[in-house]
Amino acid sequence: MHAIEMSGLTKTYRARGGMVHAVAGLDLVVPVGGVHGFLGANGAGKTTSIRALVGHLRASSGEIRLLGARIPHELPTVIDRVGALVEQPSFFPNFTGRRNLALLAKSRGIPKSRVGAALATVGLTERADSRFATYSLGMKQRLGVAAVLLKDPEVLILDEPANGLDPPGILEMRNLLQRLGNEGRTVFVSSHILSEVQQTCDRVTVIARGRQITTGTVHELLATADAKFHVRVPGDQSERHVAATVLTNAGFEVLLDEKGELFVGVDAAHSDMVTKALADALIYVSLLAPVERSLEDVFLELTADPNASNGASPAGGAS
Amino acid sequence: MNLLGAELWRFTSRRIVKVTLVVVLLCMTGGMAIAAWQSEVDLSSRYDSYSEACFENPTYNTEGEIDLSECETIVAYSDDGRVRLNDLGNVLSATGVLFMLVAILVAASSLGAEFGAASLSTQLIFEPRRVRVWATKSVAVAIGTAAITAVLAAVLVAQFTAISAWRGITAVEDGFWNDRVLDVARLIAAGALGGLLGFAITGFARRTVAAVVVFIALFIIEPLLYQVTDLFDARLPLYPLIAFVTNPFREIAFEAEDAWGMGTLADAVIVPVVWIVALLVVTGWQFRRSEIR
Ligand SMILES: Nc1ncnc2c1ncn2[C@@H]1O[C@H](COP(=O)(O)OP(=O)(O)O)[C@@H](O)[C@H]1O
Ligand SMILES: [Mg+2]
Numbered sequence: 001m002h003a004i005e006m007s008g009l010t011k012t013y014r015a016r017g018g019m020v021h022a023v024a025g026l027d028l029v030v031p032v033g034g035v036h037g038f039l040g041a042n043g044a045g046k047t048t049s050i051r052a053l054v055g056h057l058r059a060s061s062g063e064i065r066l067l068g069a070r071i072p073h074e075l076p077t078v079i080d081r082v083g084a085l086v087e088q089p090s091f092f093p094n095f096t097g098r099r100n101l102a103l104l105a106k107s108r109g110i111p112k113s114r115v116g117a118a119l120a121t122v123g124l125t126e127r128a129d130s131r132f133a134t135y136s137l138g139m140k141q142r143l144g145v146a147a148v149l150l151k152d153p154e155v156l157i158l159d160e161p162a163n164g165l166d167p168p169g170i171l172e173m174r175n176l177l178q179r180l181g182n183e184g185r186t187v188f189v190s191s192h193i194l195s196e197v198q199q200t201c202d203r204v205t206v207i208a209r210g211r212q213i214t215t216g217t218v219h220e221l222l223a224t225a226d227a228k229f230h231v232r233v234p235g236d237q238s239e240r241h242v243a244a245t246v247l248t249n250a251g252f253e254v255l256l257d258e259k260g261e262l263f264v265g266v267d268a269a270h271s272d273m274v275t276k277a278l279a280d281a282l283i284y285v286s287l288l289a290p291v292e293r294s295l296e297d298v299f300l301e302l303t304a305d306p307n308a309s310n311g312a313s314p315a316g317g318a319s
Numbered sequence: 320m321n322l323l324g325a326e327l328w329r330f331t332s333r334r335i336v337k338v339t340l341v342v343v344l345l346c347m348t349g350g351m352a353i354a355a356w357q358s359e360v361d362l363s364s365r366y367d368s369y370s371e372a373c374f375e376n377p378t379y380n381t382e383g384e385i386d387l388s389e390c391e392t393i394v395a396y397s398d399d400g401r402v403r404l405n406d407l408g409n410v411l412s413a414t415g416v417l418f419m420l421v422a423i424l425v426a427a428s429s430l431g432a433e434f435g436a437a438s439l440s441t442q443l444i445f446e447p448r449r450v451r452v453w454a455t456k457s458v459a460v461a462i463g464t465a466a467i468t469a470v471l472a473a474v475l476v477a478q479f480t481a482i483s484a485w486r487g488i489t490a491v492e493d494g495f496w497n498d499r500v501l502d503v504a505r506l507i508a509a510g511a512l513g514g515l516l517g518f519a520i521t522g523f524a525r526r527t528v529a530a531v532v533v534f535i536a537l538f539i540i541e542p543l544l545y546q547v548t549d550l551f552d553a554r555l556p557l558y559p560l561i562a563f564v565t566n567p568f569r570e571i572a573f574e575a576e577d578a579w580g581m582g583t584l585a586d587a588v589i590v591p592v593v594w595i596v597a598l599l600v601v602t603g604w605q606f607r608r609s610e611i612r
Contacts, residue, residue: 054443054447056440056443056610056611057610057611079444079445082444083444086440086444089441090437090438090440090441091436091438092438099332100438103329104441104442106321106325106328107321107326107445108445108446109321147441
């Protein structure tokens, strides 16, 4: 059994300008345990599919299973094992953070001690007795995460939890998610900020326009992209052009970006061949550095609109 | 039970509930203070000022008679402003309408605030059985508004009894307290029904303000409809509920026209109950299917 499964999920909204296919046949499998990133640009359909997953809306078609239970009908049977934060955390503005959590805990018979524990985990103990309305965006977000932790859940569903957090807050959130994942829980976390996910997640699923683009471990995804090296040679622009010609003649794929920097498409195992080819032409390499491929680059490549006239090539620039 | 406990706790924690309770209690106490003060006025001193102003230094009109318009009036015994415990039934009926309107307002704002804060989305993560959530909320509102009405009615009875004992007249008819217990029970029931009506209408309107507008509209439109045609007699929700509180049915000269077409106290409770049940079922069904933000 998987923690989360979706197959052929669709959600169509009737909007003023016609139909909006917010989710358009999404397939998704989240295995049990670890942090699973759910990536997509704004409007890709992350929130909509999460809302369907927690029963806040009904999908137009498709099937969802959460811990094996069919959603929405069997949701009540697994709800105590699942915590979720969907979009903005919404609480009573005039109640304190603590009372907001205590009310939720009471509604489900969760011991009161868990309220204090959850508040402590997200670092909100000091402000727990202030009204929710007085919280900053980041504190509201933390309270939302604390509400997720109340149930001590096996599966955590978090829709953009880093929203509104400052850099130290983001770091804490990252550590918290990793810790929860390491405890054997399943953390399903959506984001449009890819560097976030790259550093936190074990696995990712990338979606665009309501469909899955790819899924796998972060390593697998990064490996699908071609490796690239940045090459510097002594001398001016003309030297670089000469070097580019030499490398092209030696059979390498070469890029010269708008600043005149030289890039060579080659995997690490064969990067010595670059130095050799240039040395044979009496050009001596002063720098040969692998270009870090971020998930972001991969993501942009994967989600580039096929209808757009020129596919953006992120790291290298014009060839 | 957990859910009901949480809902009641939420209801009683709301600021509007506390503020409304305090404001209404203050107004009531103010009214009682004025009644007590008027009850204190000594009739003989009034008579003295009458004779002084009118008979010792009289002004005469053109016909040569004493101009009585210059005089203070001697207040007849029947409206001498004295507090009579025997009037408590009328006082309860009249004030009960106010209590019921308070119940409607509190209930409407209570549910309206939940839609406003979108807190239902968080709550449904803890209890996704929506019909259960909706039903529990309505029960909590009914219990809450009934409790508010009970507190207000108890204070009213206590204050009125104290004042009549202090400066008024405590003589009462036979069976007086039995009837008052029934009055208070009716008021409490009306508080609960008013709360449910406020809840159900806010279930449609989704916002406190919109719900209040609906109630003001009902307030104005219902009597107009009753006037124009008798098609709606005993068929609309608000005025039957008001009749249930004021209970005109006990008057000897009662006619159904005095109570918007309702003949008995039972009519006055059945009509609103049918409305409330229907509205709750429809809004509950709607809530079950709606997309939660
Ligand atoms: N209630 C709605 N009515 C109409 N369109 C909607 C509604 N909710 C979302 N959408 C549209 O569905 C698409 C996906 O939205 P969303 O799931 O919020 O994306 P994400 O969370 O990935 O940013 C967007 O184009 C959005 O405008
Ligand atoms: Mg979103």
